[in-house]
Amino acid sequence: MGSKSTLYAPCPPLPNVQELVRTDPFQVPETYIRNEEDIAKDADLCPHLSSEVPIIDFSLLSKGHKEELRKLDQACKEWGFFQVVNHGVATEVTKGLKNAAEKFFELPLEDKNKIAMPPNDIQGYGHSHVDHKVLDWSDKLVLVVYPHQYRKPDVWPPTPFKEAIETYSSELRRVGEQLLGSLSLIMGMEKDTLLGLHQELVQPLSVAYYPQCSMPDKALGLSAHSDKGSLGIVMQEDDVTGLQIKHRGKWVPIEPISDAFVVNVGDIIEIWSNGKYKSIEHRVVTNESKARISYSTFYLPHQNVEIEPLNQMVLESPGSQPLYKKVMYGDYLKQTKKMRSEGKAHVIEVAKIAT
Structure with a gap:
């Protein structure tokens, strides 16, 4: 995958939003x-x-x-999002990550910048996916945790944050693999089928810090988008709502449930399921009174995997016709990034067969 992986795009240096708020809590630059x-x-x-x-x-x-x-099955068809409870990840594991992240974001900027994203990658501390004209009101730490060979040790935070990430991500790998197994079953396949189709399950973690914003009606923490992988799992703060999803043309806030994870279907599951399960647009809004941290784990196929609707899902579809063409995952990422820079939020259209 290397430092110039198609998974991620180079990011130009940008202002640190947390520092903008510390300097002047009432300032929201025009670029946001x-x-x-x-x-x-x-x-x-x-x-x-x-x-x-x-x-x-x-x-x-x-x-x-x-x-x-x-x-x-119903959740993936009708919502594309759901919350899972009783997932078996111990509270000390989730709290350990939250406590370590809070301490990291409290560090002076010069300390956080010791693990800044290099110009040719997205792993590290800084900003990601800044290819749209209006910037997002957030700072992030992004790491590829699995497979191990894709890690960039130079941009990993020090202990105890590093250890908290290791422990949490190991547990989230178990949860993600189990969810893929359950999706395989409801799609009429053997339990390990979807996991095998990934060839190599790639698991990034994004820890996003959303500072309070004096103009929450004018700035977004994260622009509307759909996820380009197979699944996403988000751990929210218990007391601050920020995530919103698009449901039947309306924005619906995802209210935090204590000790629950928010799970969403990504573009690749939509393609594999021939559109039965939907990858939904979502965004993060800001608020005036309190900063918020979210923890997003993603599950992606290897970039050389060819993605196309699965035969049994095509047979289930009206007319028994595939709705999506075959695409190589790395190429799909490149194409969707280009479309996003043109201001389109939901870009799975690039894989749809013209009718």
Whole structure:
């Protein structure tokens, strides 16, 4: 995968948002201000739908419980997002990561910059995916945790943050593999099929710091997008809501549930399922009163894997026709990055077959 992997794009140096707020909490530079079209979307906010976001019991799912598998199928079809409870990751593991991250982001900028992203990669501390015109109100630490050979030790934080990341990511690998196994079952395959289709399960971790913002109606913590991998798992703060998903044309806040993970379907599952399961646009909003940290784990195939609708999913579809063409994963990432720079949020259209 190397330092110039197609997984990630070079990032130009940008201001540190946390430092902007420390210097002047009332300043929001023009480069972070959204246009009128984005602001208008806020009128489509539907907080009352938050209570309808599916909740799945991971302990039952991992045992092959039929009702829980049915709920997973419905969640992936109708929402593309769900929360999992009883996932088996110990509270001391999740709290350990949160405590270590809080201490890291409290460090002086010069200390955090010791593991800054190099100009030819995205791993490290800084900013990611800044290929759109309006910048996101956040700072990040991004690391590829698995496979080990893709790690960049020079941009890993010191102990105890490093150890907390190791412990948490090991547990999240178990959760992710189990979820892929459950998806394989509801798609009518052997449990290990989807994991095998990845050839090499690549697992990055993004720890994002969203400072408080004096103009929350004008700046986004993370622009609307769909995830380009197979699955994403987010650990939220217990007391600050920031994540919103697009559901039937409306923005729905994902209210935090204590000790739950938020899981979403990525573009690759949408392609493999021939559109049965949807990769949904989502974004992160800012707030005036409190900073927020989120912890996002992603699961990606090897970049040389060819992605196309699976035969049994095509046969389930109306007309028994594939809706997506075959794409190499690395090429798909390059194409979708280019489209995103043109301001399009949901870019899976590049893989769709023209009708």
